[in-house]
Amino acid sequence: MLFTSVFKSVARWLFLLGIVGVAEWGAASPPSFQERGKSVARPAVVLDDQELQWIASHPRVVVTALEYPLYQFKDEHGQWTGLNSDLLKRISDMTGLQFVYQESFSTDQMLAHLESGSADLSTTLAMNDERKAFLDFSHAFGGAGWVFVGQAGAPPVQSLEDLAKRVLVLPTRHALEAMIRRNYPSIELRSVKTYAEARAWVESGEAYATIESEIGAQLIPSGRLQIGAVVPGKWDADYLVVRKGQPQLLSILNKALEALPAHELRNLRLKWFGGATTPQAPGFWQRFDSWICWGMLVLSLFGLLSLLWNRRLAVVVRQRVEAQRSLRDQLAFQHALMDAMPDPMFVRDLQGRLIMCNKSYEDALSTRFDRMQGRQLIEVDVMPRQTAELLHSEFLAQLSTRRTRFFERQLLFKEGVRDIYQWTVPFYTADGQLRGLLGGWADIARRTRQT
Structure with missing residues (x-):
C-alpha cells in the first residue's frame, strides 16, 4: 500500500509518456527490430536413410561439456548456454538430434569421457595429432588465435622462444602440449587440471606464462595478469568433435553446418563476442524515449x-x-x-547435564526439574555424594563407548539402599550424531509387590 501511494502518480505519467515513446521508437526502429516478431525460416537438412536410421536408434547425443566462458558455460539457473550451446540448439532444430550435457571439470576428463565412450561429442576441443587418433573433427565454423598470458609488469611474452628455461603451465593434455614438448625441450612445462589453476600459477609467480584461446583471454580481469602476443602460426579453430566410429553423426553435423546460413552463424558470434559496427548517434527524442522505456521497465521490475x-x-x-x-x-x-511413565526417566547431554526428566524422576529425588536443568548430578544435592560421582562417571564412560546398559544393582539414595533395575541408552540425531543418554530405573521391590 505504501509503495502504491508513493509512486501512483509517477507511474501514470511514465505510462503515458512511455506509450508516446514506444510509438515513436517503433516507427524509427531499424528493420532488424521490426522483423523480430517474424518467423525465421529454418533451412532443411537433407539426410539419407542411414543417417535417419542412426538418429532413430540414438535418441540422445551425450555432449561432454567443460565450462569455457562465452563458448559454453552454465547460467545462473544451471542451464548450459553460450555460442556452442546456441549452435547445438539450431542443429537440433534442423536435424532432430537431441543433445544432453555431461559436465566435465578439465580437458583431460573431457578427453577421457570421449575415449571411454561415455560421451559422443565435444564442442570446445582443438585439433592436434594425439586427438585425431581417436576423434573425428567436423568442418570448422570459426576460431581464434592462441595467446600468451603472463604476469602483469613482466615483459609480455612474444614467442615460445622467450620461454626457454622458464616455466610454462598448461592444463593437462592441452592442444599445444605435445608440439611444445617436441619442438621446445628447453621450456619447463608444468601440467595442472584447469585454465583457472594455470592462471593462479602465473599470478603467484610459480610459472612465467600460460597459453589460452584469444577469446577466453579477453575475459581475464585486469590486475596481476596481462595478455601477450599471439602464438605464431597456431590457430584455435572451432570444431564439433565426435569420437571415432560414428560416421553418421559426423556427416549429420557437417550437413547441418553447411546448411546453416552464414549470416545466422555470424549473428550468433556477434551475439556472444560483440560486433564491430558503429551505430549512428541517436537523436534527443530517441534517447528520451529510451529513458522512458527503461524507467518504466525499472519501475515495473521494482x-x-x-x-x-x-x-x-x-x-x-x-x-x-x-x-x-x-x-x-x-x-x-x-x-x-x-x-x-511410572518409573523415573531422564535425558542428559554429552557432558552429563540434565536436558529433560519426568515427574517420577522429580519425585524419586525429591526435587524439581528447574533446579536440576542444565546441571550434572555432582552439581546438585539430590543423591549422596558417592552415588552422584559414581553415576556421573558411568554416564561419561558410556558416552565414550556408546553401549547400552540394562542391569540390576543396589544403589544408595538419601532414603537408603534400593534394589533397582537401571537402563541407559545413547541417543543420536537423524544424521547419526551422538547427542547424549536416555535413561531411568525401576524399583525392583515395588515391582515385586505389584506382581
Whole structure:
C-alpha cells in the first residue's frame, strides 16, 4: 500500500509518456527490430536413410561439456548456454538430434569421457595429432588465435622462444602440449587440471606464462595478469568433435553446418563476442524515449519484485509459525508421554547435564526439574555424594563407548539402599550424531509387590 501511494502518480505519467515513446521508437526502429516478431525460416537438412536410421536408434547425443566462458558455460539457473550451446540448439532444430550435457571439470576428463565412450561429442576441443587418433573433427565454423598470458609488469611474452628455461603451465593434455614438448625441450612445462589453476600459477609467480584461446583471454580481469602476443602460426579453430566410429553423426553435423546460413552463424558470434559496427548517434527524442522505456521497465521490475518479496515473506512467516506450532505440539506430547511413565526417566547431554526428566524422576529425588536443568548430578544435592560421582562417571564412560546398559544393582539414595533395575541408552540425531543418554530405573521391590 505504501509503495502504491508513493509512486501512483509517477507511474501514470511514465505510462503515458512511455506509450508516446514506444510509438515513436517503433516507427524509427531499424528493420532488424521490426522483423523480430517474424518467423525465421529454418533451412532443411537433407539426410539419407542411414543417417535417419542412426538418429532413430540414438535418441540422445551425450555432449561432454567443460565450462569455457562465452563458448559454453552454465547460467545462473544451471542451464548450459553460450555460442556452442546456441549452435547445438539450431542443429537440433534442423536435424532432430537431441543433445544432453555431461559436465566435465578439465580437458583431460573431457578427453577421457570421449575415449571411454561415455560421451559422443565435444564442442570446445582443438585439433592436434594425439586427438585425431581417436576423434573425428567436423568442418570448422570459426576460431581464434592462441595467446600468451603472463604476469602483469613482466615483459609480455612474444614467442615460445622467450620461454626457454622458464616455466610454462598448461592444463593437462592441452592442444599445444605435445608440439611444445617436441619442438621446445628447453621450456619447463608444468601440467595442472584447469585454465583457472594455470592462471593462479602465473599470478603467484610459480610459472612465467600460460597459453589460452584469444577469446577466453579477453575475459581475464585486469590486475596481476596481462595478455601477450599471439602464438605464431597456431590457430584455435572451432570444431564439433565426435569420437571415432560414428560416421553418421559426423556427416549429420557437417550437413547441418553447411546448411546453416552464414549470416545466422555470424549473428550468433556477434551475439556472444560483440560486433564491430558503429551505430549512428541517436537523436534527443530517441534517447528520451529510451529513458522512458527503461524507467518504466525499472519501475515495473521494482513493483514486481516488491510484490514477490512480500508474498515470499508471508509464506516464510506462515511456514515458520506452522513449524513452531508443530514443534510445540511435539514437545508437549513428549513431556506428556514421559510424565505418564511410572518409573523415573531422564535425558542428559554429552557432558552429563540434565536436558529433560519426568515427574517420577522429580519425585524419586525429591526435587524439581528447574533446579536440576542444565546441571550434572555432582552439581546438585539430590543423591549422596558417592552415588552422584559414581553415576556421573558411568554416564561419561558410556558416552565414550556408546553401549547400552540394562542391569540390576543396589544403589544408595538419601532414603537408603534400593534394589533397582537401571537402563541407559545413547541417543543420536537423524544424521547419526551422538547427542547424549536416555535413561531411568525401576524399583525392583515395588515391582515385586505389584506382581
